[in-house]
Amino acid sequence: MASEADQFKAQGNDFFAKKQYDEAIAAFTKAIEVSPLPNHILYSNRSGSYASKRDFQNALTDAEECIKISPTWVKGYTRKAAALHGQGDLVGARDAYEEALKLDPSNAQAKSGLKSVDEAIANEAAQDGASPDMGLGGMFNDQNLWAKLAGSPKTSAYLADPAFVEKLKRIQQNPALASQEMISDPRIMQVMAVLLGIDITMPNGGANPPEPKDSPMPDAPKPAETAASSSSKVEEPTEEEPEEEDDDAKKKAEADAEKAEGNKEYKARNFDAAIEHYNKAWELCQDVTYLNNLAAAEFEKGDLEGCIKTCEKAIEEGRALRTDYKIIAKSFGRIGTAYHKLGDLDRSIEYYHRALTEHRTPDVLTRLRAVEKEKKQKDIESYIDPEKAEEAREEGNALFKAADWPGAVKAYTEMIKRAPSDARGYSNRAAAYVKLLSFPEAVKDCDMAIEKDPNFIRAYIRKANAYFTMHEYSKCIDTLNAASEKDAKHEHYSEIESLRAKALGGRFQAQEPETEEQTMERISKDPEIVAILQDPVMQSILAQARENPAALNDHMKNPEVRKKIQLLVAAGIIRTR
Structure with missing residues (x-):
């Protein structure tokens, strides 16, 4: 069976598919609240829902939380990028897409998003009156670009870096990006120098990063070759790496x-x-x-x-x-x-x-x-042991008699663990709970005892006593009625009827600070009393009783009728002499 968090997540996905974004956000929020562990997917889904309703600030907050939980999950960065793009932070969006592509260079969503951001940056530059490519279009669209870079000892090693190659391809599509990339990646400056035929030397920590150990560097060019590198002649690229x-x-x-x-x-x-x-x-x-x-x-x-x-x-x-x-x-x-x-x-x-x-x-x-x-x-x-259960029961009985109610509860609890099918353990613990005035716990234990043994009359009576003490008179009477049905031999008749009479009296007795008239008015509005008085059969019986009181005795032989008449007597509707 799916967990509660998974159920809310499924609801959120369904709402999202129907474009009911507020409902989706509410469902994902519930999933987050009940999830046993922080779940990056739930924050990602809620971020997407916020973004769909153009609440980009909350979308960004959830995306950042997603990344915090799972720093290597690509979609967290694309969520962040989308939120930043929506806020108009194109540079921040571009950085986030770059982070995504570092984790997964082939991620289609990150590639598409990056392209969209680059186009937006180019459009902004054009609208500001600047040339979108700053005159670099021709340079980066040179048909011999790759041959020149491969033939130069200063740039040939760059081509072993797939991420850098992808960066150059993006600049080919949008040359306006070159000026921005030069700031974050000095290798772009070296590329431009090679393309322009300019000989520049970059510092070790700048344009020329250390080569990977498994990427062989080409041999240093001879002086003649160095001179030739600034002309149209290019070297053949090394073949080892391909x-x-x-x-x-x-x-x-x-x-x-x-x-x-x-x-x-x-x-x-x-x-x-x-x-x-x-x-x-x-x-x-x-x-x-x-x-x-x-x-x-x-x-x-x-x-x-x-x-x-x-x-x-x-x-x-x-x-x-x-x-x-x-x-x-x-x-x-x-x-x-x-x-x-x-x-x-x-x-x-x-x-x-x-x-x-x-x-x-x-x-x-x-x-x-x-x-x-x-x-x-x-x-x-593995813990069940009938012999140890009996020992615990006897210990509980001794503690009960000594008025050590907490000790008795502990001993009976041990009995229940050792013999979970024995109704006596639950019933005995209920008796100890009553002494401790823990009536709701007593009722629960009586219910368990009845579940284990539906004919265990003592459990019904203890449950009824607990309800009586809590002034839950209707529940007390219902429990006693159930006990009467199980007590086929009438072994507990006297005890049941005595408690029933007290419960009936307690139900309809005056409550402070009621007057007698107020008590009668409350009784007359009691739903069960109203139902009995509106019952056509009972109306007929009561009419006969008014003309011939002795006829009531015959009707009392019917258990259902007897129960209703007793209720009316207790309520004072029928008065006996």
């Missing part, structure tokens, strides 16, 4: 092919063959997804210990590779499932919690709740 990239892509393709074969064998339930393919995929390319697939096959094969070890490896490798937290969450979740099947419920609960800490999903939450419920039930069952 070859390495091609090799990686080839290995990735081979690994994916092995994974696909593994999936086929998995579906055919040939788990040994699937395991072999997944192992080959991991050897070719270190992608944690392959390890998760391997663990799934081991789980289905029944190798639960092997499954756990593989998932632990996936988590360790995933941390090192900065793998998406959703994939790591799957590893934690599968460990939890494996421990559940092994019967280690404590470890299962531990790993389900760790999975939810990484990424909260309804599936894992449902499994966690099921294991927690199972563990609770097993703990209860």
Whole structure:
């Protein structure tokens, strides 16, 4: 069953789809309030709802909270960027989209948003009377741009950085961005110098950042080559890095092919063959997804210990590779499932919690709740001991007689834990609660006793006494009526009827500071009295009684009629001599 937070989230999603944004915000707010742990997705959804109704300040606040909870979740940054764009902060929006692309360079939403912001910046520049590209359009649209950059020892290494290449492509589409990018990235200045044929030297901490260890730098050019770099002649780019990239892509393709074969064998339930393919995929390319697939096959094969070890490896490798937290969450979740099947419920609960800490999903939450419920039930069952329950009952009785009511409650509670199906434990504890004037607790225990043994008359009488003491006379009478129905041998007739008479009297007695007339007026408006007096059958019986009082005795043989007549007598509507 879905959690309360998940239910509110689903409602919010439904309202959002219907463009009922206020209702969506209210639903997501409730989900946030009842969620056991801070949930970045809920803040993201509410941010989107605020943005849709153009409340960009609240949208920004929720987006920032989303990022605070999950700093590596790309959508939090796109939410923030959209809110800033809506407020007119184009520079801030651009920075947020850049952060998103650092986390996921292929994210389509971030790319589209960044393009939209760049166009808005260019439009603002045009409206201010400035040339949108500041004369840089021709430079960055040079058909030999990439060849020039690759041929220059000062810029060739830049092309190994995919993010920088993407930045240049955006400047090609909108040259007006070049002036802004020069401030945040000095490499742009070096690029412009190469394109203009100017020889400049950038400081080490500026335009020329340290190269990655696995990116070979081209050999330093000879003097003649340096001179040639300022002319139309360009060097041929080095071939090492493209070859390495091609090799990686080839290995990735081979690994994916092995994974696909593994999936086929998995579906055919040939788990040994699937395991072999997944192992080959991991050897070719270190992608944690392959390890998760391997663990799934081991789980289905029944190798639960092997499954756990593989998932632990996936988590360790995933941390090192900065793998998406959703994939790591799957590893934690599968460990939890494996421990559940092994019967280690404590470890299962531990790993389900760790999975939810990484990424909260309804599936894992449902499994966690099921294991927690199972563990609770097993703990209860393992504690059951009839002999120790009897010892606790005797101890409770002794404490009750000694007027140690709190001690009696504690002893009877132990009896209930040791023998949860024995109605006497609940009934005895109810008697102790009455002595402590804890009447609502006494009523609850009597209800539990009646649930365990519907024919346990003593529980009904104790419940009625508790209601009587609380001046809940109607409930007291209803409980006594139920007791009478169960008391087939009339063993408790006298006690039941005595308490019923007191309850009836208490219900209709004068209440301070009522006068007798006010009491009668209140009684005449009592809903149950009004219903009896308006009942045609009772009207006929009362009419007969007025003409022939002895006829009332015959009608009293009917239990329902007797109960109503007794109520009228107690209320003073019928007076007896």
